[in-house]
Amino acid sequence: MFKRIYFWIDERLDIHDYIKKDVLDKPIPKGLNLSYCFGGITFFLFLMLASTGYFMAIYYVPSPLQAYDVVDYITYEVSLGYVIRGVHHWSANLMVVTIFLHMIRVYIYGAYKNPREINWITGVLLFCLVMAFGFTGYLLPWDQKAYWATKVGTSMMGTVPVVGEYALKILRGGTKLGALTLARFYAFHVIFLPITTVILLIGHFLMIRRQGISKPL
Amino acid sequence: MKTQPNTDKLEHSDETFYPSFLFKEIVVMMLIFILVAVILALVFPVGLEDPADPTDNLYIPKPEWYFMSLYQLLKYFPGKLEIIATAIIPSGGIIALLLLPFIDKNTEKRPTKRPVAMAVMFLAVGAIIFWTVVGILS
Known part of the structure; x- marks a missing residue:
C-alpha cells in the first residue's frame, strides 16, 4: 500500500534516486554516539512545539482582558487541552536543555571549525531564537508570574545606554507593559520567530547534507 | 582564485x-x-497563577530558569554597574559565540589537545549552572 503510493509519487516526481543517494544512503562517519542526537531531538521538540502551538492558537486571544481566561479555558475546559499545553510547556523547557547540550557537543568535538563556520553561526542564531521564543512565550498566559517576569526582563533592556530606552519602547510598544506588549509578543512568538527559525533550520540542515557530519575523534 | x-x-x-x-x-x-x-x-x-495585577507591588518576580543566571548576575552589579549584567556580558557572550570559529583557529579537534578551549568552556558552563542554581535557591 505505502509502496504503491510511494511509486505513484516517484513516477511523477522522480525522487527515489535523490532520496536514496542523498538522504538514506548518505555515508556517515562510524561510531556516532548518542550525543549526536541532541540536534535531532531539538528539532523534534520544535515540531512538537509547532504542532501544539497551532492548537492553542485556535483559542488564544492576545489581549489582557481575555488572555488569562483563554489559557484557563484551554487548561481546564478544552478536552485534552491540559495535555496540549503541558506538552508545549515541557517541550519548551526541554528544548533549552537539548540545544545547550547540542552546542556543548559541537564545541567539545570541535565541529564548529573549518569548514563548518557558517553552520555554527546559524546554530548560534537558532539558539538566540529559542531564548526569544521562551521570553515571548512566557508572557502569553498573562498571569502574575508572566507579567512580573516580563516586566523585569524588559526593564533590563532599558538599562542599556543610548539605545536602551528605544529598545524598551519597541519591545513593550510604549513605556508601559500592557495590551500592546502582549500583542507584539504574541505576533513575535507565532509569526516572526517561527518563520525565521524555519528558514535558519533549512540552512542548518542543507549545510549538514552538503558537508556531512563532522567526523568523531 | x-x-x-x-x-x-x-x-x-x-x-x-x-x-x-x-x-x-x-x-x-x-x-x-x-x-x-x-x-x-x-x-x-x-497550572496558572492569579491573573496579572500591575498594581500588586508585593509580588516577587522570578524569571524562567533559563534566564535565571542572567538575573542572578544582575545582583552582583548594582546601580550604575548594572549594564555589565544587562548588556555587556550577554551580548558579549553571544558575539563571542558567533565569532568562535574565527577566534579559535586551531585545527586540532580532539578535546584533550585543546586545553584552553576546554577550560574556557568548563568555566563558562560552570558559571552559568552555578548562577542558575544560586538564583533558583535564593
Missing part, C-alpha cells in the same frame, strides 16, 4: 544515514515523546 574547498566529506564509509543513524534518532525521539507527552505533561500539569 578559487581554492579547493576544505571539506572532510566522506565518500566511502561503511555506515549510511539509513538505517544506523536514522534508527538511533527515531528511537531517541520516541523516548523523548513519551517523556514529554506522557510523563511530564500528565504527571506535572502546567
Whole structure:
C-alpha cells in the first residue's frame, strides 16, 4: 500500500534516486554516539512545539482582558487541552536543555571549525531564537508570574545606554507593559520567530547534507 | 582564485544515514515523546497563577530558569554597574559565540589537545549552572 503510493509519487516526481543517494544512503562517519542526537531531538521538540502551538492558537486571544481566561479555558475546559499545553510547556523547557547540550557537543568535538563556520553561526542564531521564543512565550498566559517576569526582563533592556530606552519602547510598544506588549509578543512568538527559525533550520540542515557530519575523534 | 574547498566529506564509509543513524534518532525521539507527552505533561500539569495585577507591588518576580543566571548576575552589579549584567556580558557572550570559529583557529579537534578551549568552556558552563542554581535557591 505505502509502496504503491510511494511509486505513484516517484513516477511523477522522480525522487527515489535523490532520496536514496542523498538522504538514506548518505555515508556517515562510524561510531556516532548518542550525543549526536541532541540536534535531532531539538528539532523534534520544535515540531512538537509547532504542532501544539497551532492548537492553542485556535483559542488564544492576545489581549489582557481575555488572555488569562483563554489559557484557563484551554487548561481546564478544552478536552485534552491540559495535555496540549503541558506538552508545549515541557517541550519548551526541554528544548533549552537539548540545544545547550547540542552546542556543548559541537564545541567539545570541535565541529564548529573549518569548514563548518557558517553552520555554527546559524546554530548560534537558532539558539538566540529559542531564548526569544521562551521570553515571548512566557508572557502569553498573562498571569502574575508572566507579567512580573516580563516586566523585569524588559526593564533590563532599558538599562542599556543610548539605545536602551528605544529598545524598551519597541519591545513593550510604549513605556508601559500592557495590551500592546502582549500583542507584539504574541505576533513575535507565532509569526516572526517561527518563520525565521524555519528558514535558519533549512540552512542548518542543507549545510549538514552538503558537508556531512563532522567526523568523531 | 578559487581554492579547493576544505571539506572532510566522506565518500566511502561503511555506515549510511539509513538505517544506523536514522534508527538511533527515531528511537531517541520516541523516548523523548513519551517523556514529554506522557510523563511530564500528565504527571506535572502546567497550572496558572492569579491573573496579572500591575498594581500588586508585593509580588516577587522570578524569571524562567533559563534566564535565571542572567538575573542572578544582575545582583552582583548594582546601580550604575548594572549594564555589565544587562548588556555587556550577554551580548558579549553571544558575539563571542558567533565569532568562535574565527577566534579559535586551531585545527586540532580532539578535546584533550585543546586545553584552553576546554577550560574556557568548563568555566563558562560552570558559571552559568552555578548562577542558575544560586538564583533558583535564593
